[in-house]
């Protein structure tokens with residue numbers, strides 16, 4: 001009997017996951033898919049979990065700011081990219097953020113865009129897929145395990161209009177968009193019932209009446225010899241001029257500016273094939289409006305930081321697909337190789353734990 005207790009205490013405890021479910025993400029199927037696909041697979045993998053349904057915007061963010069993180073081996077978002085954006089920012093707003101951001105985080109795609117899930121699916125070697133096949137691949141990866149470090153990008157946005165607040169900083173894992181991409185993202189909200197097809201319809205509508213915006217885009221190419229020093233060292237405050245050395249500035253009419261740090265902008269949109277989770281780069285695509293629509297000029301470059309100054313009075317700007325105040329914005333990648341400023345999240349966990357536990361049980365039996 002004593003021997004039995006002693007042996008059990010040596011066994012690793014089952015993994016504990018906090019599942020955060022947005023019941024309204026995508027076509028509103030997240031809870032249904034939990035019952036039919038996700039929970040059976042998690043139970044089968046002998047993982048214990050607590051499931052919380054988010055009740056409103058920023059619910060997850062507030063929760064993550066307060067919870068005791070050591071109780072959890074990982075936080076899994078059962079939703080789209082917007083809820084992951086909340087969770088990452090909740091982790092970074094904690095006083096213990098340096099430790100907190102090391103908490104493994106996973107995503108089980110139930111949203112409409114599912115960009116990060118698309119990137120994970122791609123780098124796991126699976127063919128591009130959507131909806132339940134994508135969810136099943138991600139469930140399988142979650143159960144099988146493996147974690148990867150990932151860069152975050154620190155974005156400074158303008159304060160809300162008529163507010164005297166200071167510029168706001170948010171952390172981004174996916175994208176900053178201005179013009180065509182953010183217009184489609186926000187305007188297609190009204191077709192949410194269509195799932196990912198909402199972006200196709202939104203794109204067709206926007207192409208039919210293509211807009212361009214005046215603006216100034218400055219970026220710091222990765223080849224510049226910048227010193228590796230602390231946070232946001234590449235950028236002066238938003239209201240101060242950029243250094244002239246090393247920076248490249250373009251001014252004119254833009255159809256779109258898209259900064260992406262994952263390979264996918266949606267599960268079926270392989271927009272930056274060269275991007276890797278921890279390449280320390282922002283993949284910047286911009287399309288300039290030419291004399292006619294036939295002369296649109298698309299450029300793709302990589303950089304470590306950029307500043308965008310919209311000069312047209314109205315427009316939409318998004319960070320990870322979420323609307324932010326329209327106005328000057330700047331961003332810089334925070335690379336996981338910085339020693340004290342190591343910023344990374346882990347995607348998908350536990351294979352070695354499950355193997356260890358299984359082996360230990362077999363030995364015990």
Ligand SMILES: Nc1ncnc2c1ncn2[C@@H]1O[C@H](COP(=O)(O)OP(=O)(O)OP(=O)(O)O)[C@@H](O)[C@H]1O
Nearest residue numbers: 025026054055056079080081082083111112113114
């Ligand atoms: N219970 C809720 N009610 C309303 N909004 C919520 C709720 N829970 C989370 N949200 C907010 O809903 C927004 C969209 O969520 P999410 O990104 O997860 O789904 P999605 O937009 O369908 O997917 P994707 O981002 O992949 O297109 C997020 O800004 C999130 O903060």
